[in-house]
Amino acid sequence: MHITLRQLKVFEAVARHLNYTQAAQELHLTQPAVSMQIKQLEESVGLPLFEQMGKQTYLTEAGREMHHYCRAISRQLSEAEEVIEQLKxxxxxxxxxxxxxxxxxxxxxxxxxxxxxxxxxxxxxxxxxxxxxxxxxxxxxxxxxxxxxxxxxxxxxxxxxxENPLVVIAPPDHPLAGEAGISLKRLEEEPFVVREPGSGTFIAMERFFAEHGVNLKTGMQMTSNEAIKQAVEAGLGLGIVSIHTLELELETGRLVVLDMADFPILRxxxxxxxxxxxxxxxxxxxxxxxxxxxxxxxxxxxxxxx
Structure with missing residues (x-):
């Protein structure tokens, strides 16, 4: 195969976007120029790298393999450049x-x-x-x-x-906000707003409460810590988040960390x-x-x- 670095660069952009127009915009080329580079690459490879179904572009099996090696080559070239610069x-x-x-x-x-x-x-x-x-x-x-x-x-x-301590948060006017040494069992009476299953916080929380025989009401799930904090601040339930996400809310008094027995969950x-x-x-x-x-x-x- 006779392949140029320019062809690989164009191919990688098209494979990433699966769109010739977007790849052309990223590379500051015309769409015909991108199409020509891909055509020449496919002729050199001897197999089609893309297939068109309606308006959607897909990688062929050969295209997926080429994309894998293309990314590896790009990483190695970047590494080589940085090593040479370091030697300089x-x-x-x-x-x-x-x-x-x-x-x-x-x-x-x-x-x-x-x-x-x-x-x-x-x-x-x-x-x-x-x-x-x-x-x-x-x-x-x-x-x-x-x-x-x-x-x-x-x-x-x-x-x-x-360290990444996980803590229980509540709005400042919550009945538990002023209590000390709150038991884990007491949390079973409260609704919780939690991260989605599969997140690191959810996995750690689920394991911790299972080990302590505590069943939380976790009907509300959020995909970000910001959403959890806003939901807790609005009074939708308690939350469990990393202490590293709370600096602003604690400084402004919008949320409080509950004084829980056996907490924080230390990660x-x-x-x-x-x-x-x-x-x-x-x-x-x-x-x-x-x-x-x-x-x-x-x-x-x-x-x-x-």
């Missing part, structure tokens, strides 16, 4: 990371501090749910992710870097990537930065005052 003594490169939605409350601070030390580094940040993070790790799409405890059986390298944050992954110099530097600096940067004063 230039502290620059691109960092591509994903974080759990809960971790975004402190991840932006970490990135801001890191960029202040390495101003020539650029980054892409994807804030998403646990299922997507695991899929990205499986496909090796990101340099690394920041998330709660990942599974043990997926070939991942994980390192804990900071940890992890920096995660595929086992055996060769991190680029900038990714390795960021990982070391997170492991050494994160717990010192993220304030716990609101936890202690709560």
């Amino acid at each position: 003594g230039v502290r620059r490169g691109h960092l591509d990371i994903s974080v759990a939605s809960t971790a975004n409350y402190f991840a932006t601070r970490l990135l801001a501090s890191f960029i202040s030390h390495y101003p020539e580094v650029s980054f892409s940040l994807d804030v998403t749910n646990r299922a997507t993070l695991l899929r990205q790790l499986e496909q090796n799409d990101k340099d690394m992710v920041i998330m709660g405890k990942p599974p043990d059986d997926q070939g991942l390298e994980t390192e804990a870097f900071m 940890h944050w992890y920096v995660v990537h595929r086992q055996g992954k060769r991190l680029s110099p900038v990714a390795q530097t960021f990982k070391e930065f997170v492991l050494s600096r994160a717990s010192k940067m993220v304030t716990r004063s609101h936890l202690e005052s709560a």
